[in-house]
Structures are given as C-alpha cells and as structure tokens.
Amino acid sequence: MSRPLITILDDEPEIRTMLADALEDAGFDTLSFGRARSFEAALAKHTPDVCLVDLSLPDSDGLALVHRLALEQGAIVIIISGRAEVQDRVTGLELGADDYIIKPFEPAEVVARIRARLRGSKQAKTPGDTAHFNGWTAHFDRYMLEDATGSETPFSHAEGEVLRLFLDAPKRLISRVQMQESLGGAASESFDRAMDVRISRLRTKLREDPKNPQLIKTIYGAGYIFLGDVSWS
Known part of the structure; x- marks a missing residue:
C-alpha cells in the first residue's frame, strides 16, 4: 500500500x-x-x-x-x-x-x-461514491456537483465534508456539537463561523433561496436539517 x-x-x-x-x-x-x-x-x-x-x-x-x-x-x-x-x-x-x-x-x-x-x-471521498438528491448529483470522487441538465459546479474538500455529513443523515437534526465531533474541529468562534460560511456556499451552489432554503434548513439554537431525499450509487 x-x-x-x-x-x-x-x-x-x-x-x-x-x-x-x-x-x-x-x-x-x-x-x-x-x-x-x-x-x-x-x-x-x-x-x-x-x-x-x-x-x-x-x-x-x-x-x-x-x-x-x-x-x-x-x-x-x-x-x-x-x-x-x-x-x-x-x-x-x-x-x-x-x-x-x-x-x-x-x-x-x-x-x-x-x-x-x-x-x-x-x-468523504470514496472512489465511485455518488449521491443523488432532488435533481442533484454529488460526485465525491472529483468534488463536483451536477444539476439535472448536466451542468457542473466544483466544491472544495472542506465543503464536501459538510455536504457528506448532511447526505449521510438526511431529515435528521445535526447539532453544532455533532459537526465539531465529526469534522474534527475545535469548538470555537472561528469553527462556528467557518461552518456558517461553508453551509452558505453550499446553499449558493445548490441555488437555494438564502431567505428560504429548501434543502439545508437552519434550526436556530439547535443546528441544521437536510431535507432532501438521498440515494447513493
């Protein structure tokens, strides 16, 4: 190896x-x-x-x-x-x-x-690991989001870690503490702000309405819920 x-x-x-x-x-x-x-x-x-x-x-x-x-x-x-x-x-x-x-x-x-x-x-990155949800396909082997028309948008490794966390637990509350434990960061103001930015960027790439996102919902004071229907291939 x-x-x-x-x-x-x-x-x-x-x-x-x-x-x-x-x-x-x-x-x-x-x-x-x-x-x-x-x-x-x-x-x-x-x-x-x-x-x-x-x-x-x-x-x-x-x-x-x-x-x-x-x-x-x-x-x-x-x-x-x-x-x-x-x-x-x-x-x-x-x-x-x-x-x-x-x-x-x-x-x-x-x-x-x-x-x-x-x-x-x-x-987060297994060869051939692909998620499908609500007209989107996330290719974790090459860090790419693909929409229903085949148009592609790249995402970073850090954004991919957050996206994978959501896709592995759809329709379940993910707290800040769970995010910190899963992603290996230290609990801090900078970690929280970095998560906010990564989630905001994911919403933008998924063409979410920032005032009323339909996929990544913020539960104020508790965390986030991903509301998509997810399948893996």
Missing part, C-alpha cells in the same frame, strides 16, 4: 526539515518547498493527499494559494502560520482550508491532525 503524500510549503528550512522528519517517521512520504512557484510546478506531476501551507510566503499570497488548492486540487489543506489572530484563522477556513495550526507547534500535533483529516477524507 502506498504511503500518503504530504507536501510542505514553508520558507523556513528548519520548519520544513522538522516537519518532513516527523512525518516520514510517522509513515508518510513528503515533498518540501520554500517557494510557491516550485510548489505549484510540482503539482503537475504529483497529487498530494495533504498540503501544509504557510501563509507568509516570499513569492505568493498564501491565502489565495489556499483557496486555489481547496477548489482545484481536492487535497486536504492545512495552514501552518505564525498569524494567531482569530480573523486570520477564520479567513483561512472560509477560503477552504481544512485546519489551521499556529506556530510554534509540536510536530506530533501536526501528525495527529493529518491522521484525523485523512480518516475523515476516507469517509
């Missing part, structure tokens, strides 16, 4: 070495980059399972790169940054990152977070 590939993008050589050593000892393969340009060039040849991305890059806007990775690569994206402000964490999660780790950190924490995300990814 092939080892998961983790890419590390950080302009500090010491951090790249520390992460690569810890991850390879834990059973992962790694590729390390100090510049966004070389990292993006490598994506043409390699398909990482997880991308570790520093926001403070000398040749690129790290947040813009995170957004492109989330939508185009389908990889799990974990930000590693010295920016500790709540707004930085919220912005990173809103743009599609799956997790946010603040420097300084323990390598063992990064390994644990990656393993948790990969476990969730196996549930």
Whole structure:
C-alpha cells in the first residue's frame, strides 16, 4: 500500500526539515518547498493527499494559494502560520482550508491532525461514491456537483465534508456539537463561523433561496436539517 503524500510549503528550512522528519517517521512520504512557484510546478506531476501551507510566503499570497488548492486540487489543506489572530484563522477556513495550526507547534500535533483529516477524507471521498438528491448529483470522487441538465459546479474538500455529513443523515437534526465531533474541529468562534460560511456556499451552489432554503434548513439554537431525499450509487 502506498504511503500518503504530504507536501510542505514553508520558507523556513528548519520548519520544513522538522516537519518532513516527523512525518516520514510517522509513515508518510513528503515533498518540501520554500517557494510557491516550485510548489505549484510540482503539482503537475504529483497529487498530494495533504498540503501544509504557510501563509507568509516570499513569492505568493498564501491565502489565495489556499483557496486555489481547496477548489482545484481536492487535497486536504492545512495552514501552518505564525498569524494567531482569530480573523486570520477564520479567513483561512472560509477560503477552504481544512485546519489551521499556529506556530510554534509540536510536530506530533501536526501528525495527529493529518491522521484525523485523512480518516475523515476516507469517509468523504470514496472512489465511485455518488449521491443523488432532488435533481442533484454529488460526485465525491472529483468534488463536483451536477444539476439535472448536466451542468457542473466544483466544491472544495472542506465543503464536501459538510455536504457528506448532511447526505449521510438526511431529515435528521445535526447539532453544532455533532459537526465539531465529526469534522474534527475545535469548538470555537472561528469553527462556528467557518461552518456558517461553508453551509452558505453550499446553499449558493445548490441555488437555494438564502431567505428560504429548501434543502439545508437552519434550526436556530439547535443546528441544521437536510431535507432532501438521498440515494447513493
């Protein structure tokens, strides 16, 4: 069985070495980059399972790169940054990152977070795993929503985790606590705001009326209910 590939993008050589050593000892393969340009060039040849991305890059806007990775690569994206402000964490999660780790950190924490995300990814992305609901088809193998006419709209890995949670439990209340436990986030204001943004984006992609959504209903003070009729193939 092939080892998961983790890419590390950080302009500090010491951090790249520390992460690569810890991850390879834990059973992962790694590729390390100090510049966004070389990292993006490598994506043409390699398909990482997880991308570790520093926001403070000398040749690129790290947040813009995170957004492109989330939508185009389908990889799990974990930000590693010295920016500790709540707004930085919220912005990173809103743009599609799956997790946010603040420097300084323990390598063992990064390994644990990656393993948790990969476990969730196996549930959310199974080859050939396709859900059908109310004229829509969700292709989790390629992160794509398809409407009844065949028109397609991409969704990010992070959005896919939330969508899968709804589709696995249609017409059942899903509380914030259940979302936090299922998606592996820490209970916090930034987690709640990130969930709000991901659900809002899913509603937009499903062409829901924001004032009166018919599929993803908010039960104020309790959580959410997905009201579609779901089948899997």
